[in-house]
Amino acid sequence: MSGDLLEKARAGDKRSTARLLTIVENDEPGAAAVLRALYPATGHAEIVGITGPPGGGKSTLVNRLAGAYRERAGKVAIVAVDPSSPFSGGAILGDRIRMRERFLDEGIFIRSMATRGHAGGLARASARVVNVLDALGTDVVLVETVGVGQEEVDVARVADTVCLVTVPGLGDDIQAIKAGVLEIADVLVVNKADRPGADETARDLAQMLSLAKDKPWKPPIVRTSAQTGEGVADLVGAIAKHRAWSRESGEYRERRQGAARAEVEELLREALLRKLEGRVGDGRLNAAVARVAERAIDPYAAVEELLGE
Amino acid sequence: MKRPIRVVMAKAGLDGHDRGVKVVARALRDAGMEVIYTGVHQTPEQVVETALQEDADAIGVSLLSGAHNFIFPRIAELMKQKGMDDVLLFGGGIIPEADIPGLARVGVERIFQPGASLDEITKYVREAVPKRRGIAAR
Numbered sequence: 001m002s003g004d005l006l007e008k009a010r011a012g013d014k015r016s017t018a019r020l021l022t023i024v025e026n027d028e029p030g031a032a033a034v035l036r037a038l039y040p041a042t043g044h045a046e047i048v049g050i051t052g053p054p055g056g057g058k059s060t061l062v063n064r065l066a067g068a069y070r071e072r073a074g075k076v077a078i079v080a081v082d083p084s085s086p087f088s089g090g091a092i093l094g095d096r097i098r099m100r101e102r103f104l105d106e107g108i109f110i111r112s113m114a115t116r117g118h119a120g121g122l123a124r125a126s127a128r129v130v131n132v133l134d135a136l137g138t139d140v141v142l143v144e145t146v147g148v149g150q151e152e153v154d155v156a157r158v159a160d161t162v163c164l165v166t167v168p169g170l171g172d173d174i175q176a177i178k179a180g181v182l183e184i185a186d187v188l189v190v191n192k193a194d195r196p197g198a199d200e201t202a203r204d205l206a207q208m209l210s211l212a213k214d215k216p217w218k219p220p221i222v223r224t225s226a227q228t229g230e231g232v233a234d235l236v237g238a239i240a241k242h243r244a245w246s247r248e249s250g251e252y253r254e255r256r257q258g259a260a261r262a263e264v265e266e267l268l269r270e271a272l273l274r275k276l277e278g279r280v281g282d283g284r285l286n287a288a289v290a291r292v293a294e295r296a297i298d299p300y301a302a303v304e305e306l307l308g309e
Numbered sequence: 310m311k312r313p314i315r316v317v318m319a320k321a322g323l324d325g326h327d328r329g330v331k332v333v334a335r336a337l338r339d340a341g342m343e344v345i346y347t348g349v350h351q352t353p354e355q356v357v358e359t360a361l362q363e364d365a366d367a368i369g370v371s372l373l374s375g376a377h378n379f380i381f382p383r384i385a386e387l388m389k390q391k392g393m394d395d396v397l398l399f400g401g402g403i404i405p406e407a408d409i410p411g412l413a414r415v416g417v418e419r420i421f422q423p424g425a426s427l428d429e430i431t432k433y434v435r436e437a438v439p440k441r442r443g444i445a446a447r
Contacts, residue, residue, distance in 0.1 A: 022364040112363055
């Protein structure tokens with residue numbers, strides 16, 4: 001069945017592409033075969049990550065970027081991630097609301113994903129979804145993370161260039177995100193730059209960057225107003241500059257290597273876990289959990305017992 | 310194979326009253342579904358294209374404007390054109406009893422009128438989707 005889908009998707013049929021993405025996202029039977037068939041064709045798309053705190057205008061900016069890229073690229077895809085509820089597992093995927101001008105553009109494909117319990121700012125399957133879109137001839141893939149705080153840095157493994165979108169008025173929060181997310185930014189974006197405080201925010205960022213002089217790439221600071229489109233051309237330029245530098249300096253290859261490692265390790269972990277779960281079985285697991293809850297044994301002992309060590 | 314049900318919830322036409330659709334979206338979320346919300350003022354083309362790209366299991370359309378006899382048939386027609394026969398189409402809003410059989414004929418499987426409970430809606434989606442898509446929902 002997936003062979004037929006592959007053929008149609010390669011010919012540009014969007015419904016088949018959508019089905020393939022579902023198979024890969026859910027890790028349905030056939031997912032491995034799909035990725036195996038497509039993997040040799042990956043590596044051609046330019047992958048741009050957009051991350052930043054919630055409400056910073058990421059979706060609106062992605063909408064603008066998609067429009068800008070469409071003026072010169074053939075096919076643009078957007079992978080937009082929103083959080084799943086830790087309680088129900090459900091999700092409201094609302095990034096599309098800001099992208100409605102793009103819905104009927106033949107050259108744009110938008111896919112929303114829920115994190116499904118994954119904590120790195122993307123869904124577990126986001127990298128694979130990007131791979132499928134890349135292999136199907138997409139020129140630019142824009143990957144939008146969930147609204148992030150400090151540690152959600154998965155996007156650095158998926159994207160060639162990461163744009164961190166911040167806004168004026170977060171004040172000390174800028175300082176707070178310094179250690180994590182700011183470090184993975186290749187381009188710093190001060191969005192909503194028409195609002196008061198934009199100059200201060202840009203200055204704070206510049207100051208922060210001046211402390212990291214030894215880094216070979218100095219992230220440019222770009223001011224945008226995603227609402228009006230102001231600064232978007234500058235952002236596209238900054239992304240292109242980073243891409244050129246990355247290719248030339250070897251950073252690009254190093255990152256792809258890192259991404260490949262992360263992908264293999266992730267799959268390995270999942271495969272091992274599945275194997276172990278099969279070996280342990282729900283019954284034994286539940287029994288062990290009950291005993292830990294009663295404090296009859298400690299969690300370490302339970303694990304040792306389950307693994308038969 | 311268990312996975313969350315994916316539903317596109319949309320407001321179509323010149324109707325900006327989105328309180329109800331948001332309440333339903335939230336209820337579906339709380340029932341463990343992934344709800345793609347498109348916002349207000351969608352054309353039938355936009356709604357169907359969204360469901361297609363998102364590989365949604367169902368499309369729920371909220372209509373309070375009186376345009377249901379135009380918008381629903383148009384959505385159903387587009388779905389048919391694109392081969393989306395396995396995707397559930399349902400709706401809700403101010404829709405007179407007398408119009409419901411006609412909408413059912415063009416493929417709107419279920420219409421929820423004012424007073425419908427959230428439990429009723431989530432239960433319906435949870436049962437109707439696996440039947441139509443042949444999947445096991447989580």
